Amino acid sequence: GQQVMQIPQYQHVQEGEDFTTYCNSSTTLSNIQWYKQRPGGHPVFLIQLVKSGEVKKQKRLTFQFGEAKKNSSLHITATQTTDVGTYFCAGSGAGSYQLTFGKGTKLSVIP
Amino acid sequence: GAVVSQHPSWVICKSGTSVKIECRSLDFQATTMFWYRQFPKQSLMLMATSNEGSKATYEQGVEKDKFLINHASLTLSTLTVTSAHPEDSSFYICSAREAGLAGGINIQYFGAGTRLSVL
Numbered sequence: 001g002q003q004v005m006q007i008p009q010y011q012h013v014q015e016g017e018d019f020t021t022y023c024n025s026s027t028t029l030s031n032i033q034w035y036k037q038r039p040g041g042h043p044v045f046l047i048q049l050v051k052s053g054e055v056k057k058q059k060r061l062t063f064q065f066g067e068a069k070k071n072s073s074l075h076i077t078a079t080q081t082t083d084v085g086t087y088f089c090a091g092s093g094a095g096s097y098q099l100t101f102g103k104g105t106k107l108s109v110i111p
Numbered sequence: 112g113a114v115v116s117q118h119p120s121w122v123i124c125k126s127g128t129s130v131k132i133e134c135r136s137l138d139f140q141a142t143t144m145f146w147y148r149q150f151p152k153q154s155l156m157l158m159a160t161s162n163e164g165s166k167a168t169y170e171q172g173v174e175k176d177k178f179l180i181n182h183a184s185l186t187l188s189t190l191t192v193t194s195a196h197p198e199d200s201s202f203y204i205c206s207a208r209e210a211g212l213a214g215g216i217n218i219q220y221f222g223a224g225t226r227l228s229v230l
Binding site for chain 1: 143145152153154155156157160204206208218219220221222223224
């Protein structure tokens, strides 16, 4: 079945440093989504990428979808303490609405 | 934005009892809802896909008689954990996909989750 691998599992950064998490799928995806889960909270939708090579930005967050639609990345510029949480990528294959989640990257920001 | 309400947020029960968790889409219709389970510090594991008016589709390894899913309307799906045991203790999260969207749009809106503790 479809597997989505995400690295790193944990990342500790100083406030102001950049952060990147990477996602790789074992199969070609029709779309990939990114979610953020704060400690004790539930996943909150951030963005969906659909097109090959797509790049989307949300303020300090930059999301990329690979040309082969099998990998993706989330980059945060100049992290802030409000960025703390676990970031999950989730992909779905062609013709399916089911999401396969990566294991997530837990971001800690040291003030 | 779309809101999914999940209730209860926290439940403690005795071993052997059944627990029902509700998932409602408040401002949109959801033909498809999903139930996930999340263990501490782990990712979300899809348990089942709930389709309005039809039987749920369970993932491999998930006991359908243990986790009963009912999706009776376009805004409500329920998960009942039957004869709960301590190993069923977990964080259960539902999500809903808005009906009528074009095929490429696959945004799922998540409920706040239910933390189940079975004594």
